[in-house]
Amino acid sequence: MTLGSPRDLARLARRTFLDTVLRGTASLVSACAEGARLLASQTAEPGLYARRRELVLAWPASSAPWAQGLNQSLRAALDVLERGGTPSTRPMGLPATAEGANGAPIFSLVDDAVVELDLMASRLTQAVADKAGWQFTDLCSRLRGLLPEDPNPGEAAGDVLKPAMLSRWVLDAWMAAGLTADHWKTLQNVLHDEVAALAEEAYHEANRLLLEHGVAPEIDLRPFIRRARDVGIVQPMAPSPGVGSRVSGGGLGALGAGSNRVTAMGSAGAVSYDETRLMTQAPGLGRVPQAARSQAVLGKLNQVVARQVPGFDPTQLMGQPDGAVALATGLSQAMARTEAAVRQQVDVPVGERPEPAALARELIERKRELKQAAGSPTERATIEVVALLFQAILMEERLPATVRVWFARLQMPVLRVAVAEPDFFATLDHPARLLIDRMGACVMGLAGAVEQPETQGDLLLKEVRRVVQTVEAYPDTGRRVFQTVLVEFEKFLENYFKEGNDASRKGVSLAQQLEQREAYAIQYTIELRKMLEAVPVHEGIREFLFKVWADVLAQSAVLGAPGSDDTRELKQMAADLIWSASAKNSREERNQVLQRLPPLLKLLRQGMARAGLSAERQEQHLKALNVALQAAFTAKSATISPERLREITQRLNALDQLLPEMDDVELDTDTLRDLSGYDSEDLEVVATGGTMPTPAMLAWARELKLGAWFQLDYRDRQERVQLAWQGRNKLLALFVSPQGRGVLFQLNRLGAFLQAGLLVPLEEESLTVRATRDALAKLDADPQRLLN
Template sequence: MSVPLSPQRDLARQVRQQFVEALAAGLVEVDQVVLDFLTTLLNQTGTQREMQDRRDAWQLYGQRRADWVRATREAWAQASIPRPVGAATALRTAPTPAATGLSLELLSDDVVENKIVASRIALTVLEAVSGSFDALRRRMQAMEGQELVGSDLLRPETFCLLLVEQWVAVGLPRANLQAVVDALQRELAIRAQTAYQQCNDFLGRQGVAQPDIRLRVSRPPGGAAPGVGAADGSRMAALGGPQTQMPAAASRPSQLAPVSAENLAMSAMTPLMRARQRAYGVMGQLRRLMWPGMAPAMPAPPQAGTSMMMGVPTSLHSVMGGAGPGAASIQAPPASAALAQALAQQQSHAQTFYSSMAAMASQAGPVAVVQLVGAVRERSAELKKKASTDSEKAIIEVVALMFQSILSEDRIPPAVRVLFARLQVPVLRVALAEPDFFSDLSHPARLLIDRMGACVMGFDATAIDGSALEAEIRRVVQVIEQYPETGRKVFQLVREEFEAFLAKFLTQKQSTARVVTVAQQVEQRETLTIQYTIELRTLLKDMPVRDEIRDFLFKTWAEVLALSAVRAGAQHADTLAFKRTAADLVWAAGAKPHRSDRTRVIQSLPGLLDRLRQGLALLGMVGEPQEAQIKVLTDVLAQAFVSKTEPIAHEQIEILAQRLENLEDCISEAVLGDMPLDAEAIEMMLGIDVSGLAVIADNDAPVEEAVVEWARQLQVGAWFTIDHNGSTAQVQYVWHSQRQQLHLFAAPDGRNYLLQLRRLAAYLQTGLLTVQDEEGLTVRAARDALAKLDANPERLLQ
C-alpha cells in the first residue's frame, strides 16, 4: 500500500518533473548548436588529417544525434523519479561533501573521464545559473527539510554527467564531445537558466516564497544608477529602494561622457597603471557595496572616473545600510557568538574534508573542483544562518563568491585550488574583523593569495604535484589555519616567508642558477667598471697625463680591474697588483727630467709590461691586438723621457694608488647604461658556458620612463608570454640583479632570457612581453563577485 505524499513532497516532485520537461525541451536547441558547430568546423581549412577527422565527427553525429537526445531525455526523466530513503542509486555522481560526506572508491577510467568532461560543463553552467539555482535550492530545502543530495537532478553536476554518459553510451566518441564542449555548454547553460526560472516562477505561484529579504538599494544623487532603466528601477523599488524613474535615452549622454574620458585617460597608461586603475575601480565598487556613503579609502589614480571599470558594473551601489570612516580605520565589532562558534566548527571539519579532497585532486581534478565550489557555496549558506547582522551576512556572501571565482580559475592546478579552498574560513575571519580587506589592495591576505596564485598559473598539474612549491603553499595554509585569531599578522608573516622561499626556489634549477651567477657577475663587473672609470677621471683631472694613457685607463684598464675583482675578489693579490699597475703607468708616462726617475722607469719597465699583458689577456686581448696596444703605451713612455712638462708629484701617485686599492668601500648606485652584453662576451669574460641563454641587450630603442618604472616593479614568480625573434614562449620571472639592471626569465623547457632593464621595458611597451595575470587573483574574484551581485542583489542577505 503506497503512502500518500505530503503536499510539500508532492510539490517538490512536480518541480523536478517540470525541470526535466523544460531541460529536455531545450535539448533540441543544444543538439542543433552542436550540429551547427560541427558543420562550421567541416567548412574550415586544415590538414588532410584534420579535415577527415572533422568529416567523420560530423557524419557520426548526424547518425547518432537522435539516439543521444532520446537517451539523455530518458536518463533525466529516470533520475527525476523520487527514490525511497536508503535505496541504492544508479547515478555515479560524486556526493556533495556538505550533504553526504566524501566517499572515495575505485572507478574505471571511463567513469573518471566522463566525470572530468561533465565537471567542466557543470562549472560553466553553474556560473550562468548560480542565482536561479540558489533560489530554487533554498525553496526546495524549505519544502523538503533538507539540502539537495549530491545526486539530485536539480544540481548541474548531475544532469551534466548524465548528458555525457549518454553521449558515450550511444557510440559517440568522448573526444568529439570535447571538441564541441564550448558551444554545447554555453547553450546548455541558457536552457538550464530557463528551466530554473520556470521552476522558481511555478513555486512563486504556489505561494512558496523565498525568505523575507530586507534590502535597501541606494543610488548616487540624481536618480537611478547609470544604465538603470525603468525595468531595473522597478526591480530595485520592489527590493525596498527609492523608486526613481529615468528614461533610458535621457541617461545615455551623461553615461557615455565619463566612459569616453576614462577610455582616453587609460589609453595613455602603461598596462600596470591600467591594471591598478581597474583594481581601484573594483575596490571602490566593493567598498560602496559594503559601506555606502563612506569617504574614499585610497587616493584615486589620475583622472579616474566613476564609470565601468574592466566590466565592473556601476548599477550596483549598496544593499546595506550604515556608514563609517575610511575603510582602513573601520572598527568592526566582534563576530556574534553563534557565528564565531560556527566558524570554529567549520575550521575543524575542513581539516578532515580537505585532506581527503587532496587525494582526489591528483586523480580527478575537475571533479574535485566541482565539489570544492559546491562546498564553498554550502558552507557560506550554513554560516549565514548563524549570522546575526546584515553586515555579517554580506561579508560571508562576498567572501564565498570570491572563493568560488578563485576555485573556478582553470589556470591554477587542481591540487593548489584545494589548498586555496582551505583559506575560505581564515580569510572570512579576517574580513569580519578587518573590513579594509575589501578595499585595501595591500592587505596581507590579498597579497599572499595573489602572489601564490600568480606563481602557479604557469604550471600544469603534473609539474606542480609533489613539488617544493606545492609543499610550501601547503605549509603556508597550515600555518594560517593553526593561528586563526591572529588576523592579518599571520598572513603578513607567511607572505614574507613565501617571498624568501620564492627567491631560492625559482633559481635552484641548475641551468637557472648558472645563469643567475653569470648575470650577477656581469652587473658587478659593469658597476665596478663604471666606478673605476669615474674615480680615474676624477683623480687624473688635474694631472698632466697624455690622452693615450687616459683613454687606455678609462676604456680598457678599468674593465681589467673590474673583471679581476669579480673573478678573484677586490682584495685579491692579482687585483691589487692591477690597481697598482694603473698608478705605476700614470707615473711612468709622466715627464722624467731627473736621471734617477728615468733609471727607475727603465728598471721597472719589464715588470710593468708583464702586468699590462696579463691584464689585457684577462679581457681576451691576445696576439696582434695586444701587441698593438702595448706599442702605443711604450711609445708614450719613450716620449716621457724627453718631455719638458712638469713631472707628476709622487704624493699624487700614492693618493691615486690608495684610492683605487679601497675603492669598493665607497661604491655608490651607478646607472648602468650601454652595457656590452651578449652571450659570447659573457662566456669569454667570465669563462662560463651560457648555452641555452638568450641575451637581450639594450639597443637604444625609445622607451617611456613610466614603462621603465613598471619594469622595475615586476614581481618575481609571475608568468609572462615572451615573443623573441618570432618564437613565443611561456616564461616565469625568476630573478633580477641587486640594482635591477638585469632581469631573468625562465621557460619550463630550460631556456632562459636575460634582459637589460631598458630592453625589458621596450619589450613590455611593445607587447613582446605580456603578463599572464595582469589583474590579480583577488581583484578578479572581487569583480566576478560584484557582477553576480549586480545581477542578483537579493542573494547578499539571504
C-alpha cells in the same frame, strides 16, 4: 560635534586638511634634512657631489625659516578660510598685472627664473597627484555630494585642497628662506616623496572626517570621466624635467595643472615616444591603467552589494583597533566546523585529496550553515561574496590543482577578516588580497607543467603550504597575520630564486656578479680619475685605464677580492703602464722599457681576456697603447718624477681600502653602462628591441614583482619567463625560463619591451580581481543570493 550646515562641514574638511599639513611640517623638514645628509654621504660625479655638499652646508641656516614660512602660509590660509575668503598665492617674483588707460591688461615678458619656478611647482604638483590622487578624488566626490551647488571642489582657483596650492606654498617658503632653485633640484626626489606623503595623509584625514559624519561612503566616479578627442592612443608623459608638462582636461590629469601653460614637446624624447607608439601594439599600452580598472571592479562589486544590503559599508572598520576579530558565537563555531572539515580533506596524501571542483561544491553546501549562523544581512552578504571569490579561485585551471586545494583552506581566515574589515572588498592593497595574489602569480606558470609538484619537493609549493598553515594557526589575529606572512613570503622569494630554484640559481648568481662588477668598475674609474687628475699621463693611457682596465680590476675583485694577489698584480701593471708611457729621455730608460714591454703587454692581454674582451677588441686596445708608448720614446710625453710615480703606485696598491662598501655605491641609469658585451651561454643581456620608454613605462618596470610570469618575444623566440631577480634600485631585472635560460634587462630596455608588447604579463589581472569579476557575473544574474 554639532555642525550648522553642509557648508560648515565642507569648511571643516578643508580646515582638517590644512591642520594636518601644519602638524606635519616639522616632520617634513626633518625628513628632508635626513635625505640631504644621506645624499651627501653617497658617491657621485664631482659636480653633483659638490651641489649635495653645498645643500647640507646651507641647510642649518635655512631649514627653520623654510618651516616658518610654510607654517605662515598655512595659518594665513586657515584665517582666510575661517572668514569665508579664498586664499591665493602668486609665483615668486611675478608682479601684479599692470593695466592700461582703458583698464586692459598690459602683457610683458616673464623672467626665465619665474618660469623655472613655475615648472618646479608643476612637477611637485604632479608628484602629489601621483601618490595622493585617489584620496583627493574621493574627497572631491564627497564634497560634491555635500554641496551640489559647488560642482568642482578642489579645482577652483584658490581652493586650499588643490595640490597646486600646497606645492606653491612649499616652494615659496623654500625660496624665501634663502634656499635656491639648484638646492631644490638637488633634493627634488626627496621633496616630491615627502610632500606627496604629507598631502596623502592630509587628504586621508579630511576623508575620515566626512566619513564619520556619514558623507558619501560610496564614491561615484562618473563625474570625473571626461572624454578626450583622441581615445585610441595614450598621451606620452614629459621625457625629462624642464621639457614641460602636457596637462589633459579633467580627472586626475587636472591635478598636474600647476600653471595655465601647456608646453608642446618638441624634443628628441617626444619624438622617441611617438616612434614607439607607432610601432607598439595596443595591448602593450592598454596595461598602463590596470590598477584603475581593477579598482573599478571592486567599486562595481560594492555598488551591487550595497543595492541589496543598504548597511554594507566597505570603508568602515568593524573589528577591533588592534586587528583582533570579534565574531558572534554561532558564526564563529560554524566557521570552525567548516575549517576543520576542509583541513581534514586536505591533510591526506596527494592521491587521496578531493579534486578542487569537489571541494568547491562542499564549501558551497557549508555556506548555507554559515549564513544561518550569521547575525545580520551584512554578514550574510559578506559570506556570499567570499564564497563566490573562492569558488572562482578553486575553479581556476591556470593554477596547479594542488595549490588550489591549499587555497581552499584560506577561505575561512579570509572570511573572518572580511567580516571585521570590509575594506577587503574596497582596496587592492589589503594584505589578505595581496597575499593570495602574490602566491597565485608565482605558481601560475607551473600549471600543466608539473604533475603532482608537491611530491617533488618544490620549495615554492611547500612555502604556500607553510603560509596557509601559519594563517590558520592564528585565527583571531586578522589583518596582522596576513601582513606578517606576506612579508615573510616576499623574503622567501628572494632566497628561493637565489638558492632554491634550479632554473634560476645560476642566472641570479651571474646577474649579481655582473651588478657587483659594474659597482666596482664605477668606483675604480672614480678613484683612478681622482688619482690621475693632476698627473701628466698620455691621453691614450688615461682612456685605457678608465674604460678598460677599471673593468679588468672590477672582474678580478668580483672573482677574488679587491685585496687579492691577482687584483694587486693588476694594479701594479697599471702603475707600470703609466711609467712606461712617460717620457724616456735617456738610453737606459728606453732599454728598460723595451725589456719590460713584452711581458707587460702579455699580462695586459691576459687581464683583458679574463674580463671577457674578445681577441679583436684586445688588439684594438693594444694598438692604441702602442701609440702612447711611441710618444714616450720620442719624448713627446710628459715626464713623471720618481716621487710622483711612487705615490701613484702606493695609492694603487691601497685602492681597495679607499673603496666604499658595495652597498653604499650609488647605481643609477646614468652610471650603469652598456652591458650588451657581457652575454654568456647562461645569461643573455638584452641590447636591442623597442625605443625610448615613457616615464609611465619606466614606473611600471620598477613595480614588477618577483615571481610574476611573462611571455617574452626576443631573438625570434617566444617563451614563458619568470621575474627571478631585481638589482639595487631595480636598475637590472633578470627573467628566467623553465629551462634555466636567463635574460637580463637594464631598466630602460625593460620599459621599452613592456611598451612595445615584447614582454607581456601572462595574466592581465590579479587572481582576486579575476575572481571578483566572476563573482560579479553571478551576482548580476541573481542578486538575491546575497540575502538568501
